Structures are given as C-alpha cells and as structure tokens.
Amino acid sequence: MIRRCRLAAALLLLGALTGCVTSTVKITPAEPGRISSSGARVTHFLEGMNTGVYLFYWIPLWSGNPRNPNQRDYDLLKHQVSEKDIYRMFDSVAKRMGKKPVEDIRVRTRSSGVWTLWIFWKRSVRGTGSLVVRKSPKAEKPKQ
Numbered sequence: 518m519i520r521r522c523r524l525a526a527a528l529l530l531l532g533a534l535t536g537c538v539t540s541t542v543k544i545t546p547a548e549p550g551r552i553s554s555s556g557a558r559v560t561h562f563l564e565g566m567n568t569g570v571y572l573f574y575w576i577p578l579w580s581g582n583p584r585n586p587n588q589r590d591y592d593l594l595k596h597q598v599s600e601k602d603i604y605r606m607f608d609s610v611a612k613r614m615g616k617k618p619v620e621d622i623r624v625r626t627r628s629s630g631v632w633t634l635w636i637f638w639k640r641s642v643r644g645t646g647s648l649v650v651r652k653s654p655k656a657e658k659p660k661q
Contacts, residue, residue: 537639538591540567540581542610553620557649560617565606568641569598574630584609600624603644614648622646
C-alpha cells in the first residue's frame with residue numbers, strides 16, 4: 518500500500534512538472550486598420566507565455582525555454598520566468614517576421630504554491646504585444 522502511494526505521488530509530481538511547464542508564442546494577424554498607441558499600423562498580435570516550477574519559491578527547478586518557444590524545449594535549474602524573457606521572446610519573433618518593432622507590450626506575472634503546501638511553486642508570465650510597421654521618413658528632394 519505504501520509503495521503504491523509513493524508511486525502515485527511520484528507520477529503526480531512528474532505530471533505536474535512536465536505538464537505545467539511550457540514556453541509558447543501565438544501570432545495572429547491583426548484586423549485591417551488597427552493602429553498602435555504610437556500611431557503605427559499593426560500587422561500582427563503576439564501572445565507569449567512561459568511557466569516554470571520552483572522549490573520554495575526561489576530555487577528554479579524546471580522551466581520552458583523562452584529562446585525556443587513552441588518546441589517543447591525545457592531548461593533545468595535556470596530562472597527564465599520573468600518579464601525580460603517575454604521581451605526576448607517577442608524580439609526573436611519580430612526578427613523572424615522581418616525585424617518589425619513590437620509595441621504596446623503588457624506583461625502579467627503570477628505564482629501559486631498552494632497546491633503543494635508551498636513547497637513547489639508554479640510561476641507563469643504572460644505577455645501581449647503588437648507587431649507594427651513604421652513608415653520610413655521620405656527623403657526630401659533638394660530645392661533648386
């Protein structure tokens with residue numbers, strides 16, 4: 518009986534560590550005519566998320582890899598669930614999409630440890646942003 522309980526606890530912990538740890542970026546096209554807060558035309562919306570599991574809130578155990586989102590790539594013992602990692606994810610997506618700037622970024626962090634009596638904590642950071650096209654300044658013709 519005790520052996521079965523230990524096995525069930527180990528399987529539950531393994532499922533919690535692997536099933537809840539992700540790094541994803543979702544790209545959706547914007548509706549025609551959408552304008553960012555700076556007045557630039559929005560081409561795509563970005564939604565990014567990264568989660569990780571921590572021991573006693575401070576010691577990182579397992580997290581999604583923000584440098585390689587949507588690939589089931591994980592990192593052990595690295596703190597990569599932060600606001601700056603969302604910015605890095607968005608910058609890498611912007612480079613892949615043609616070096617478009619990302620504007621109107623909003624980030625929200627969340628953590629919870631109640632489900633394991635505050636031993637293991639799940640941290641998550643979510644962000645949204647807009648890929649925009651900036652108009653390049655036209656070169657003025659010299660007056661004659």
